[in-house]
Amino acid sequence: MFKKILIANRGEIACRIIETARAMGVGTVAVYSEADAGARHVVLADEAFPIGPPQPAESYLKGQTLIEVALKAGAQAVHPGYGFLSENPDFVEAVEAAGLTFIGPSASAIRAMGLKDAAKALMEKAGVPVVPGYHGDNQDPEHLAGAADTIGYPVLIKAVAGGGGKGMRRVARAEDFADALDSARGEARTAFGNDAVLIEKYVEKPRHIEVQVFGDGQDAVHLYERDCSLQRRHQKVIEEAPAPGMTAEMRAAMGEAAVRAAKAIGYKGAGTIEFIVDASDGLRADRFWFMEMNTRLQVEHPVTEAVTGIDLVEWQLRVAAGEPLPMTQVQIPLKGHAFEARLYAEDVPKGFLPATGTLTHLEFPTGARIDSGVRAGDTISPFYDPMIAKVITHGPTREIALARMTRALERSEVAGSVTNLTFLAALTRHAGFAAGDVDTGLIERDLDGLIADPVPEPRLVAQAALAASGLMAAPAPMAGFTLWASLERSVTLLCAEAPRQVTVRLSAADRAEIVVEDRTVIACRDASGWRFDGARAVPMARAGARITLFSGAAPVFDLVDPLDRAGADAAGGNLIEAPMPGLVKAVFVAAGETVAEGQRLAILEAMKMEHTLVAARDGVVAEVLAAAGDQVEAGAALVRLEEDEA
Numbered sequence: 001m002f003k004k005i006l007i008a009n010r011g012e013i014a015c016r017i018i019e020t021a022r023a024m025g026v027g028t029v030a031v032y033s034e035a036d037a038g039a040r041h042v043v044l045a046d047e048a049f050p051i052g053p054p055q056p057a058e059s060y061l062k063g064q065t066l067i068e069v070a071l072k073a074g075a076q077a078v079h080p081g082y083g084f085l086s087e088n089p090d091f092v093e094a095v096e097a098a099g100l101t102f103i104g105p106s107a108s109a110i111r112a113m114g115l116k117d118a119a120k121a122l123m124e125k126a127g128v129p130v131v132p133g134y135h136g137d138n139q140d141p142e143h144l145a146g147a148a149d150t151i152g153y154p155v156l157i158k159a160v161a162g163g164g165g166k167g168m169r170r171v172a173r174a175e176d177f178a179d180a181l182d183s184a185r186g187e188a189r190t191a192f193g194n195d196a197v198l199i200e201k202y203v204e205k206p207r208h209i210e211v212q213v214f215g216d217g218q219d220a221v222h223l224y225e226r227d228c229s230l231q232r233r234h235q236k237v238i239e240e241a242p243a244p245g246m247t248a249e250m251r252a253a254m255g256e257a258a259v260r261a262a263k264a265i266g267y268k269g270a271g272t273i274e275f276i277v278d279a280s281d282g283l284r285a286d287r288f289w290f291m292e293m294n295t296r297l298q299v300e301h302p303v304t305e306a307v308t309g310i311d312l313v314e315w316q317l318r319v320a321a322g323e324p325l326p327m328t329q330v331q332i333p334l335k336g337h338a339f340e341a342r343l344y345a346e347d348v349p350k351g352f353l354p355a356t357g358t359l360t361h362l363e364f365p366t367g368a369r370i371d372s373g374v375r376a377g378d379t380i381s382p383f384y385d386p387m388i389a390k391v392i393t394h395g396p397t398r399e400i401a402l403a404r405m406t407r408a409l410e411r412s413e414v415a416g417s418v419t420n421l422t423f424l425a426a427l428t429r430h431a432g433f434a435a436g437d438v439d440t441g442l443i444e445r446d447l448d449g450l451i452a453d454p455v456p457e458p459r460l461v462a463q464a465a466l467a468a469s470g471l472m473a474a475p476a477p478m479a480g481f482t483l484w485a486s487l488e489r490s491v492t493l494l495c496a497e498a499p500r501q502v503t504v505r506l507s508a509a510d511r512a513e514i515v516v517e518d519r520t521v522i523a524c525r526d527a528s529g530w531r532f533d534g535a536r537a538v539p540m541a542r543a544g545a546r547i548t549l550f551s552g553a554a555p556v557f558d559l560v561d562p563l564d565r566a567g568a569d570a571a572g573g574n575l576i577e578a579p580m581p582g583l584v585k586a587v588f589v590a591a592g593e594t595v596a597e598g599q600r601l602a603i604l605e606a607m608k609m610e611h612t613l614v615a616a617r618d619g620v621v622a623e624v625l626a627a628a629g630d631q632v633e634a635g636a637a638l639v640r641l642e643e644d645e646a
């Protein structure tokens with residue numbers, strides 16, 4: 001076994017690898033960019049070295065720098081994690097040329113599976129069923145359109161170099177083909193520097209079921225399947241193992257095909273064979289087709305660990321160190337059911353917009369495995385994937401594992417950034433999902449019902465107002481002390497961008513009437529704390545003027561200081577602020593101009609996306625505070641409107 005390994009990654013997966021290495025007595029070397037100095041993975045590792053500026057291209061993607069650090073630290077092997085350089089065959093070759101071991105497959109196995117067209121051709125030859133379609137060299141638009149006609153609509157255009165759902169377009173009708181091809185190509189060129197595409201039959205009622213494989217270069221086994229059908233824009237949201245409704249016959253057929261695929265390329269290490277399944281008629285052994293192979297550890301590997309009891313990172317280290325596969329196929333257990341939910345800093349009602357922020361509060365309940373790379377006080381920066389944690393639950397049955405997931409999500413507390421927590425919890429309560437009736441269109445179809453109403457109930461506004469007014473902690477009445485002067489405070493809270501006026505009237509130390517617009521909420525305090533209209537106060541966190549309640553949509557309230565012009569401006573819709581750090585691409589208005597509600601004022605580019613900023617109301621531009629080309633911080637004022645006379 002290795003004495004010391006370098007982990008060429010960051011965040012959650014770097015922490016995950018360090019934990020297993022430590023348990024095996026293997027020393028760990030972490031690397032970090034300037035944005036990650038002091039990050040959790042840096043603190044956990046035995047040693048850590050800086051590798052450059054925050055941008056991945058300047059740090060985590062600098063293969064030669066990583067190899068130099070490994071040699072300097074005396075590491076014998078490099079674990080790439082996932083993302084970054086994990087599927088880069090040139091990096092594998094450079095690692096090996098430096099006399100180090102790459103913990104993963106050979107460069108040639110990665111190359112064989114790197115492009116979707118070549119991989120499909122190879123799998124076809126190995127007798128693995130592939131999605132019917134065209135994956136040849138002729139990239140002439142007319143030829144591709146002809147192929148689509150032959151395959152029959154709907155079809156899917158896919159970038160051969162694709163990943164992360166990019167460069168993919170579903171086309172329902174022949175007349176839409178040319179435009180879809182253009183846009184898929186454009187996206188592929190920008191994202192992968194390769195605009196070649198393939199055409200596939202779009203599978204009806206599609207389910208994404210993948211098989212975990214493991215090879216030692218001689219032999220290969222599978223560790224059963226994972227169902228990753230709950231997706232949003234082709235990205236996985238909640239994964240589970242085993243797949244609901246899986247039959248012994250289908251499992252055997254899929255497992256056998258996956259092992260055949262791994263053996264065809266002499267596979268060494270952990271890999272995933274992704275299949276698309278036509279579930280319009282239930283799960284049938286002749287209705288699954290190879291989509292692609294991911295030649296690395298997968299984000300969702302913990303669900304497989306939960307149902308098999310196997311530590312996949314331990315297997316990766318053992319196989320890379322030259323040991324044979326630790327178990328034969330029949331020895332691999334399958335026990336119970338597991339789920340994983342990906343908790344992200346993102347604004348769900350705003351179209352799942354990635355978010356940033358400093359996590360002022362972060363607490364998870366017991367009863368779930370939490371894989372996370374951040375702690376309370378850490379920042380979700382715009383440079384990397386905005387994942388906060390993976391929440392994993394296991395149980396003897398699917399129903400119990402799912403109930404544990406709902407409970408874990410409902411009791412997770414995150415403040416300092418918007419998250420998809422409420423959305424995930426709503427998804428676990430979805431009747432179709434609970435029944436195991438999943439397909440990749442489920443989320444999109446039922447999106448409205450899964451997105452929580454951002455307007456909180458009066459009782460929650462009342463709790464936030466009591467806390468904000470500083471009266472929640474008023475001393476309890478002392479025995480014999482009867483003189484109590486009633487107190488009244490007015491506060492303005494900003495919630496979901498709307499100002500809420502609240503009056504708090506403390507009529508006794510343990511009683512308050514809280515007027516939230518036209519509703520009065522009665523608050524009473526007993527030995528267990530405050531109750532609002534009889535309901536117990538929900539957990540909350542306060543950071544400066546911001547209060548987050550951990551209930552339902554986890555509403556955030558900002559106490560507006562009446563003396564603070566910026567606060568008042570924001571509350572009245574006077575200020576248009578940058579929702580996240582980014583680059584101002586364009587400003588469309590000038591001082592003195594009249595604007596209408598919803599009018600486009602500026603464009604901000606952040607996290608590889610363009611965000612249009614619009615006027616919150618009709619008005620006149622008082623000041624333009626940013627210009628095209630400016631790099632701005634989150635919350636920076638870009639445009640100010642004149643005070644609204646009405």
Ligand code: ADP
Binds near residue numbers: 298
């Ligand atoms: P899956 O989510 O199925 O494992 P993906 O290929 O979509 O597979 O991505 C794996 C993960 O790797 C992503 O969720 C992301 O966290 C990470 N990742 C992928 N590409 C990058 C990148 N360029 N920089 C940082 N992280 C990345």
Ligand code: ADP
Binds near residue numbers: 165201203276
């Ligand atoms: P990526 O490399 O971006 O992960 P994949 O080929 O794995 O690309 O496809 C991503 C997702 O797109 C799948 O998980 C599935 O939801 C959907 N998809 C892919 N191929 C098909 C198909 N032929 N029919 C229907 N849906 C598909």
Ligand code: MG
Binds near residue numbers: 164274292
């Ligand atoms: Mg995929």
